[in-house]
Amino acid sequence: CAPSYETFLTQHYDNPKSSVGKQYCDVMMKRRGLDKPACKEVNTFIHGTKNNIIAVCTASGGKDYGKGLRISLRPFTVTTCKHKGGSTRPPCKYSDNKSSRYIVIACNQDGKPVHFDESL
Numbered sequence: 001c002a003p004s005y006e007t008f009l010t011q012h013y014d015n016p017k018s019s020v021g022k023q024y025c026d027v028m029m030k031r032r033g034l035d036k037p038a039c040k041e042v043n044t045f046i047h048g049t050k051n052n053i054i055a056v057c058t059a060s061g062g063k064d065y066g067k068g069l070r071i072s073l074r075p076f077t078v079t080t081c082k083h084k085g086g087s088t089r090p091p092c093k094y095s096d097n098k099s100s101r102y103i104v105i106a107c108n109q110d111g112k113p114v115h116f117d118e119s120l
Ligand code: 5GP
Pocket: 012, 042, 043, 044, 045, 080, 116, 117, 118, 119
């Protein structure tokens, strides 16, 4: 099935960054269901407003990046969670990396983000 905006929000939107204690990624990957059926290897959470993220799909907030992708005109604060290795089955253990980066996403025909590709 086609990726949806709702799924994108579940996987990639967390603003303001949730206060979940020390192990942000361990908690958030489980909370958002990204630990099932196996630990998702890499996932980025964007700490920006929905309006600002949606704007990346438009000329005011983003530009073409090839292959149907868009890159933001401004950096977002993001946290990238990387699976530490070991078992790929829950409980999943992640490293956290918070930084300011340009996000690369795909948008649907309604101008809503549906896929997170990378950040740089
Ligand atoms: P590394 O930092 O290990 O070289 O690369 C990690 C890769 O994961 C990057 O290429 C980046 O594009 C990708 N990545 C980061 N966050 C996400 C995400 O949320 N979803 C997907 N599919 N890829 C991601």
